Amino acid sequence: MVVTRTPLIAGNWKMNLDHLQAIAFVQKLDWALKDAKHDFASVEVAVFPPFTDLRSVQTLVSADKIEFAYGAQDLSAHASGAYTGEISGAFLSALGCGYVLVGHSERRQYHGETDELIAAKVKAAIAHGLVPVICVGETAGDLEEHGASAVPVAQLEAALAGLPKGADIVVAYEPVWAIGSGQAATPEQAEQVALPLRAVVGRVLGDAAAAKTRILYGGSVGASNIAGFMREPNIDGALVGGASLKINDFSAIIRYQKHVGV
Numbered sequence: 067m068v069v070t071r072t073p074l075i076a077g078n079w080k081m082n083l084d085h086l087q088a089i090a091f092v093q094k095l096d097w098a099l100k101d102a103k104h105d106f107a108s109v110e111v112a113v114f115p116p117f118t119d120l121r122s123v124q125t126l127v128s129a130d131k132i133e134f135a136y137g138a139q140d141l142s143a144h145a146s147g148a149y150t151g152e153i154s155g156a157f158l159s160a161l162g163c164g165y166v167l168v169g170h171s172e173r174r175q176y177h178g179e180t181d182e183l184i185a186a187k188v189k190a191a192i193a194h195g196l197v198p199v200i201c202v203g204e205t206a207g208d209l210e211e212h213g214a215s216a217v218p219v220a221q222l223e224a225a226l227a228g229l230p231k232g233a234d235i236v237v238a239y240e241p242v243w244a245i246g247s248g249q250a251a252t253p254e255q256a257e258q259v260a261l262p263l264r265a266v267v268g269r270v271l272g273d274a275a276a277a278k279t280r281i282l283y284g285g286s287v288g289a290s291n292i293a294g295f296m297r298e299p300n301i302d303g304a305l306v307g308g309a310s311l312k313i314n315d316f317s318a319i320i321r322y323q324k325h326v327g328v
């Protein structure tokens with residue numbers, strides 16, 4: 067079965083850029099990509115701004131016919147109700163989000179998100195027509211104790227529990243020790259985890275889902291190392307933090323095919 071997966075380059079802004087800064091940034095990124103005649107059918111682009119930026123991004127994207135996708139960095143496991151401070155997937159869909167990050171290591175670490183909560187959020191995302199970008203990854207301690215793949219594999223199994231066959235998801239493998247550290251995994255290390263993660267998708271969601279699901283690498287991705295990751299057969303894109311806030315760096319990452327002749 068030959069399946070081509072469209073690579074996805076995703077920018078996780080984290081808690082950066084207010085809605086006015088977001089408008090300026092999205093405009094500049096759009097100009098840079100239009101100038102470069104970027105073909106969005108060959109490399110998909112998505113940005114993940116803070117919640118308070120999403121309405122402004124939606125307005126701009128529809129007014130300026132901007133071709134990149136956007137999504138939120140989190141969502142509630144609940145659809146509506148007395149959950150102060152939470153954001154429903156329904157609200158994100160209404161703002162035109164296509165994707166939502168779920169289980170980012172900073173949510174797991176600073177907000178105590180458990181595998182159970184993350185599984186509930188994945189279900190909520192799908193119920194509201196959003197594609198969850200499910201983030202998994204081991205800490206430096208996990209790496210030493212269990213090797214690279216055991217923890218991310220267990221996290222993904224938990225996140226997918228109870229989903230129907232064929233569910234539309236994206237997986238982001240982000241070793242916690244590589245996030246924001248400037249110490250990216252090697253492409254070989256990332257591939258060695260991406261392969262068992264794809265096997266998990268196959269076991270839970272079926273072979274067709276395993277063949278079509280994009281697995282991203284994240285953790286200190288930049289213009290100088292993206293190409294190596296993209297050469298790996300099981301890596302289909304990147305989740306980029308710090309470098310996604312710099313127009314030149316992020317557009318160079320998006321255009322990795324041009325600067326390295328992959």
Ligand code: PGA
Nearest residue numbers: 245246285286306307308
């Ligand atoms: P980084 O962050 O690219 O700054 O390492 C990646 C992420 O946390 O998604």
